[in-house]
Amino acid sequence: MSRLSVLLLLAGSIGCGSSSPEPANPVHPNGGSKGTASGGSAAGGTTGGGAGVTSSGGSDGTATGGAAAGAAGGTGGTAGTNGSTGGSGATPSSSASAAYSDIPCNVAAVLQNNCASCHGATPAFGAPMSLTRAADFTKKAKDGTHTIGQAVITRINDDQTPMPQPPNARLNAADNSTLATWIQAGAKAESCSTSAATTGAPDAVLTTDPSGPGITCYDIKARDSSGNKFSVPTTPDLYHLFYYAPPWGTTKVHMISWRPIIDNKAVIHHWLFYNSDAAVADKTDADGGGAHPNAQLTCGWAPGGRGFVLPDGIGQDVSGAGFVLETHYNNTTGAPSPDSSGVRVCVTTNLRPKEAGIHWLGTELILLPAGGDAVGTCTPTAVTGPVNILAATPHMHLQGRRMKTIINRKDGTKETLLDKPFDFNTQIGYDTPTVIMPGDTLTTTCTYGGAAIYGEGTKNEMCYNFVLAYPNGALSSGSFLRKNGCTGL
Ligand code: HEC
Numbered sequence: 001m002s003r004l005s006v007l008l009l010l011a012g013s014i015g016c017g018s019s020s021p022e023p024a025n026p027v028h029p030n031g032g033s034k035g036t037a038s039g040g041s042a043a044g045g046t047t048g049g050g051a052g053v054t055s056s057g058g059s060d061g062t063a064t065g066g067a068a069a070g071a072a073g074g075t076g077g078t079a080g081t082n083g084s085t086g087g088s089g090a091t092p093s094s095s096a097s098a099a100y101s102d103i104p105c106n107v108a109a110v111l112q113n114n115c116a117s118c119h120g121a122t123p124a125f126g127a128p129m130s131l132t133r134a135a136d137f138t139k140k141a142k143d144g145t146h147t148i149g150q151a152v153i154t155r156i157n158d159d160q161t162p163m164p165q166p167p168n169a170r171l172n173a174a175d176n177s178t179l180a181t182w183i184q185a186g187a188k189a190e191s192c193s194t195s196a197a198t199t200g201a202p203d204a205v206l207t208t209d210p211s212g213p214g215i216t217c218y219d220i221k222a223r224d225s226s227g228n229k230f231s232v233p234t235t236p237d238l239y240h241l242f243y244y245a246p247p248w249g250t251t252k253v254h255m256i257s258w259r260p261i262i263d264n265k266a267v268i269h270h271w272l273f274y275n276s277d278a279a280v281a282d283k284t285d286a287d288g289g290g291a292h293p294n295a296q297l298t299c300g301w302a303p304g305g306r307g308f309v310l311p312d313g314i315g316q317d318v319s320g321a322g323f324v325l326e327t328h329y330n331n332t333t334g335a336p337s338p339d340s341s342g343v344r345v346c347v348t349t350n351l352r353p354k355e356a357g358i359h360w361l362g363t364e365l366i367l368l369p370a371g372g373d374a375v376g377t378c379t380p381t382a383v384t385g386p387v388n389i390l391a392a393t394p395h396m397h398l399q400g401r402r403m404k405t406i407i408n409r410k411d412g413t414k415e416t417l418l419d420k421p422f423d424f425n426t427q428i429g430y431d432t433p434t435v436i437m438p439g440d441t442l443t444t445t446c447t448y449g450g451a452a453i454y455g456e457g458t459k460n461e462m463c464y465n466f467v468l469a470y471p472n473g474a475l476s477s478g479s480f481l482r483k484n485g486c487t488g489l
Helices: 005-013 105-114 149-157 173-184
Strands: 215-221 231-234 236-244 252-263 268-276 285-287 295-301 316-317 322-328 336-338 343-349 354-362 374-377 387-395 400-408 414-421 430-436 441-448 466-470 485-487
Touching: 105 173, 105 215, 105 316, 149 173, 215 236, 231 387, 252 295, 252 336, 268 343, 295 343, 295 354, 295 387, 295 466, 322 343, 354 374, 354 441, 387 400, 387 414, 400 466
Parallel strands: 316 354, 354 485
Antiparallel strands: 215 343, 231 336, 236 285, 236 322, 252 316, 252 343, 268 295, 268 322, 354 466, 374 441, 374 485, 387 430, 387 466, 400 414, 400 441
């Protein structure tokens, strides 16, 4: 089957949910030569007319190759991770050593294990340069005042915009010192004759999908209006929106997992996936980003994020009438480049006993002409028993620097739900398994680096912590416009 027909098939599979009158698409076997790995059987024999899982068919899909080592997908037994542990896996990779041929072995190992997924011989995910040859470290950095080597030392010790970028793990003290010592001594070329540099290739995204009666997975991806790959222009920092009607139609479903589909590493930087209350024009797309009136962040991915599997017995409410996949591109290849990255969501029509929903913590009282903190305390009115918080996804705009949510226990003690640096360009979720009891409140503090005025455009600011919790609606103050809103207003 030609690539084009695979793509057309794929495009057709979206919007062909179980209630669709269109004929069912054949289930396309997973795994092109280098596409996404196993797990596609999830779709076989599921709901009548189910669209089936198709291979995402990326020419260099990151979901391939040994990554299964770290994959928790498919078990459903434990919550997967939104990415907080992503990137630390050490998956053997045999082909990368040549790239480090003039870097000492111990340094090469640090680079290979921690930087190569973005700063490889061909930089990916918006990284501006390779870090694979000694000479890469003595070149001038972007601003021209210092070398890349100096920038490396700064960034590996920078708590606000660290390298590796979140959600990838920071360097441990030994690796930090190995890299910094070599750079400080002049980043001298020295050949590595052993194979010490050949371990580790951190692209450990989930590679399998849950399977079982009632479960169908859908790929919601970048595409043009004909369903072909989206042609990414060379515009720097392009934000583009892809609109989808729920591919399962009006049938009530629970989302039980999501994982990233990464097609064109050279141009995709990150994406956010919103479920909006209002319907959208299916299969359309438009430039823009940041403004999502009445839409909640269902999940978000930045390089290093792995995906998420809901725990057994819990399903996520995705009943908003429309979906928006917001992609951020950085195409520096010099020519338009096709991409079909996005998200694979698996849903079940066998509704799980417990329903989790996204709750809006934070505040809209943001009026900080010189930056600073905006604070909102959520006093839930709907809590009559324990509320289980599974994950938290901070959302601010360009001036956002840090988000913190503190649990104020009824007995006066305080616990930290989340306290993380924020970077608009790498918005990710964190696993935050916690139980809230009646009488507890949640205070969210958003810190801004510059003028911050509330609004929906990218240049205005927001302060939302999208908290996934069950029972659905429990963290609602009942006084706020948005569904499950719980702010200090
Ligand atoms: C998940 C992808 C990813 C990983 C892993 C990663 N980086 Fe980066 N890096 C980026 C991106 C994207 C940028 C550009 C945006 C920015 O500066 O934050 C960048 C920028 C940088 C810069 C700034 C370059 C300049 O000219 O100012 C340095 C230095 C850097 N990275 C070093 C490292 C080192 C060292 C490692 C490993 C220890 C690493 N990075 C791991 C994605 C990554």
